[in-house]
Amino acid sequence: MNPLILLTLGATLLACLLVVLGAHAYAAGRAQRAALIERLTASGAPEPLGRRRRFRGVDRRLRRTRPGRRIEVKLATTGLDLTPGEFLVYMLMSVAGVWLVSAALLAPFFGPVAGLIGLWAGNAFLNWQRTRRTERFINQLPELARILANATQAGLALRTAIGMAAEELEAPAGEELGRVADRLAVGHSIEESLGELTERLPSRELVVLVSTLVLSARAGGALVGSLRNLTVTLEQRKETRREIRTQLSQVTVTAYLVPAIGLGSLLLVDMMMPGALDRMTGAFIGQTAVIIALGLFTLGFILIRRLSKIEV
Structure with a gap:
């Protein structure tokens, strides 16, 4: 046989062998990477007993994207026992259900709008x-301020006082302070740990409390007296916020009644004149009128909510 043919066959067999070995190494690497990600996910977010996470593949892919990381941050601040993948799948299922129901009850044009x-x-x-x-x-x-004041007056360090408050308080304060205590236990500073707390739960009251604790830990001072005075101030602000919420409850209900009236009017028209919505949304003028009406209802809802929002 021609030596050139033998050389070509040998090179072809060697290339095939290298392709097979490369594919095997690639598959083994992907399997090891998936197992590593699974272990890290399990160790970073332990599952409660009896709680099996769903849609893990969707969750892993979603966490690599910017919207997925944004959803993960929001879920961490809400306290919901959901992964980003679970939330996304449940939301898409709900959107599909609303789409189908709206298209069936009203008209096919309202399906995408409802979605x-x-x-x-x-x-x-x-x-x-x-x-x-x-x-x-x-x-x-x-x-919380009262517990920290009592603990520091008893001679305990601020780190110990935060851990004690995390054990005594109920959720969400207990859970959030538990995270702060865990970060302090691994060597993070008080300023950094409490700063992350204010980012998760932004509020003026919390910023004042954190500033008091950070300044006392950094420069010293009468921490007990400051916490006592802050406790009285927080109690007064709590009562003020409760009174404002009670007085604005009627305005809040009105804001939600505005879009409900719009939806109710559409259902009423369809009941009185069956097929009217189909004929109305079948033309471009009707579709434009519906979109403008929905925009006006949305604008009314937003304006009422903005006017009834009072910062204390």
């Missing part, structure tokens, strides 16, 4: 959960 509203509602739900958790944390601040 967009559903996407906005998912983000609004996270913001609402974060605000709600922040409000609960603010209501616990007077008790």
Whole structure:
């Protein structure tokens, strides 16, 4: 046989062998990487007993993206026991359900509109959960300041006092202070640990408390007296916020009634004149009128919420 042919066959077999070995090494590397990510995820976020995480593949891919990391940060501040992948899948399922229901009850034109509203509602739900958790944390601040004052008056260090407060207080203050205590235990500074707390739960009351603790830890001073005075101030602000919330409850209900009236009017028109919405949204003028009406209802909701928002 021609030596050139033998050389070509040998080179071809060697190339095939290298391809097979390379594919095997690539597959083994991907398997090791997936196992490593699984172990790190499990060690970084331990699952509660009886709680099995779903959609792990979606969660791993989502965490690598910027929107996924943003969702992860928001979920961490809301206290919800959900991974970014679970939240995304549940939200998409809800959007699909709202899309189908709206298209069936109203008209096919309202399906995409309801889907967009559903996407906005998912983000609004996270913001609402974060605000709600922040409000609960603010209501616990007077008790937190009292515990820290008593602990420091008894001669305990600030790090120890924070750990004690984390054990005595209920969620969300107990959980958040537990995170601060864990970071302090591994060598992080008080300023850095408490600074991350104010980023997770932004509020003026918490900023004042953290500033008092950081300044006392850095420059010294009468920490007990400052915490006592701060406790009284926080109690007064708590009562003021409660009174304002009670007085503005009617305005808040009105803000949610405005879009509800719009939806109710559409359902009423469709019940009185079956097929009217299909005929209305079948033309460009009707679609434009519906979009303008939805925009006006949304604008009214936003304006009422802005006018009823009072910073204390």
